[in-house]
């Protein structure tokens with residue numbers, strides 16, 4: 001048995017159309033997809049490293065041919081398929097209960113039809129979640145949620161987004177990327193408990209211990225675009241702080257972490273898209289190698305399965321309809 005602590009890596013398979021939709025670009029309605037470029041590249045990197053991961057997929061893609069093919073190939077390669085909603089709307093926390101149920105059910109069904117097991121994990125688009133969502137996840141047999149990002153940078157990201165997005169069609173964007181409450185959210189995994197007594201593990205996306213700045217792939221790439229040396233020092237510091245504070249890092253990646261600007265037309269507004277795909281792939285390989293020097297890496301579902309999560313969030317008893 002290895003003496004190294006356990007960490008996790010997951011990928012949100014956000015497609016080109018989903019970015020355009022959040023950005024308010026009507027081109028999203030044609031559902032442009034970069035999955036045929038991104039998925040083989042991601043599978044190759046994880047295959048080369050001998051790693052299995054968790055891929056959170058969007059139902060709207062999975063009911064389409066290229067998305068179903070992606071899910072089938074990802075599952076066949078031994079990775080976990082998890083649910084990242086059906087419509088990928090970052091204002092999902094405002095949905096009424098019946099709509100939440102439908103978002104989960106449609107994606108679950110599409111995943112099973114594509115040949116993967118029924119998902120056990122969920123991550124809300126744009127880190128959105130609600131008390132109703134926790135209850136619906138429990139009812140549907142889910143074992144964990146991974147929708148929280150304990151950072152203070154979220155509100156800044158929202159301010160940036162609102163400044164750059166077109167003004168029309170602004171439903172709910174004022175609440176994108178979580179509220180200020182996220183700043184005080186726990187960095188360690190914990191349990192939600194519903195009024196009915198069901199429990200659901202919450203596995204937060206890791207942020208830098210103490211500083212609470214993000215360390216997910218897109219943020220690291222943004223730093224890498226400014227200075228590769230700075231990005232390496234930043235990530236090494238994050239891992240050292242995780243070790244020192246007993247935080248098991250949960251690293252979040254996206255297809256844009258391996259795609260260049262020409263492979264994602266219309267995404268020029270998105271940070272890091274000026275870096276060519278090959279350089280991103282080499283950078284991601286360095287990130288995974290460096291993380292493995294200190295941690296054994298598994299997918300998020302495997303992490304939850306292997307770890308006994310004892311912490312209970314103090315304010316976790318959800319009020320009905322709260």
Ligand SMILES: [Zn+2]
Nearest residue numbers: 012014125126
């Ligand atoms: Zn997403």
